[in-house]
Amino acid sequence: MNMLIKVNGIDLAYDSYGNEKDETILLIAGLGTQMIRWTVPFCEMLAARGFRVIRFDNRDTGLSTHFSHYATLDFEALAKTLMSGQRPDIPYTLNDMSDDTIGLIDALGIQKAHVVGRSMGGMIAQLVANRYPERILSLTSIMSTTGNPELPPTSPDVMALMTRPAPNPMEDEAGYLAHSVAFARRIAGTGYPFDENEYHSIIREEVQRAFDPGSVGRQIAAIAVSGDRRPQLAKVNVPSLVIHGVDDPMFVPACGKDTAHAISGAEFMLLEGMGHDLPAQLFETVVDGIVRTARRKR
Known part of the structure; x- marks a missing residue:
């Protein structure tokens, strides 16, 4: 059941699995996606290993507070501002989103938590571990990156698929599903069957919860101004795991x-056949890694 809680002047939607007395694992969602991408079976599998598992909608997604009163972002203007060394005027940053994460556990009366993030959520988890070291028990960063400008960029066709305008699902549900599934298929790995029906149902559920086409752009802007996180990662000193798909x-x-190289003592788990998604066939492998990291001696 989704619950709403006031954090940093906004509402965050969350739900919880497992025993409230167990150590908490916070699951942080990726760019423009909702907490339901951390599926119920995945949450239950983690909770069964002796943890309280909390997933939540980042600000600007799902049932949390949206920032749709801001003008649609112009990516070219954003890029030019960044190139000129100026700071663009954007609604929020990844630091704000990391503050939300800690605000959530504050509001729930939780002293310390394990943080697990995927994609943009991995970036947020990295910042949480750096900025709130006394609150974090372990860090798992999945399919994410450091912001190092020398790393190879996202392939142009993937960026084009991600940023092209989607049909409005209220007017053309079939077109919207086709658009969303084409992107999901492109970023999926080759090692596991692509479950189109599963994607249809999760995309439909996201649309029913909230449809806000501008939120992806606002979150891309938050990522764009985040810069190179390697100096922050060098200061992270909790047990850490980095999971990535070949x-x-x-x-x-x-x-x-x-x-993994930027975080002292981090374990690197490179998974064959995994793309920029988390197929059900890998749930156990990923859960094992998260639990192993959570139980590593500090």
Whole structure:
């Protein structure tokens, strides 16, 4: 059941699995996606290993507070501002989103938590571990990156698929599904069957919860101004795991390697056949890694 809680002057939607007395694992979602991308079976599998598992909608997604009153972002103007060394005027940054994460556990009366983030959520988790070291028990960064400008960029066709305008699902549901599934298929790995029906149902559920086409642009802007996180990652001193897919076209494996290299003592788990998604066949492998990291001696 989704619950709303006031954090940093906004509402965050969350739900919880497992025993409230167990150590908490916070699951942080990726760019423009909702907490339901951390599927119920995945959450239950983690909770069954002896943890309280909390997933939540980042600001500007799902049932959390949206920032749709801001003008649609112009990517070219954003790029020019960044290139000129100026700071663009954007609604929020990844630091704000990391503050939300800690605000959530504050509001729930939780002293310390394990943080697990995927993609943009991995970036947020990295910042949380750096900025709030006394609150974090372990860090797992999945299919993410450091912001190192020397890393290979996302392939242009993936960027084009991600940023092209989608049909309005209220007017053309079939077109919207086709658009969303084409992107999901492009970033998926080659090692596991692509479950189109599963994607249809999760995309439909996201649309029913909230449809806000501008939020992806606002979150891309937050990522764009985040810069190179390697100096912050060098200060992270909790047990850390970096999980990455060999087939990831969004952030190539070098991005995961760079993340693991930047964090002292981090374990690097490179998974064959995994792209920029988390197929059900890998749930157990990923859960094992998260739990192993959470139980590593500090």
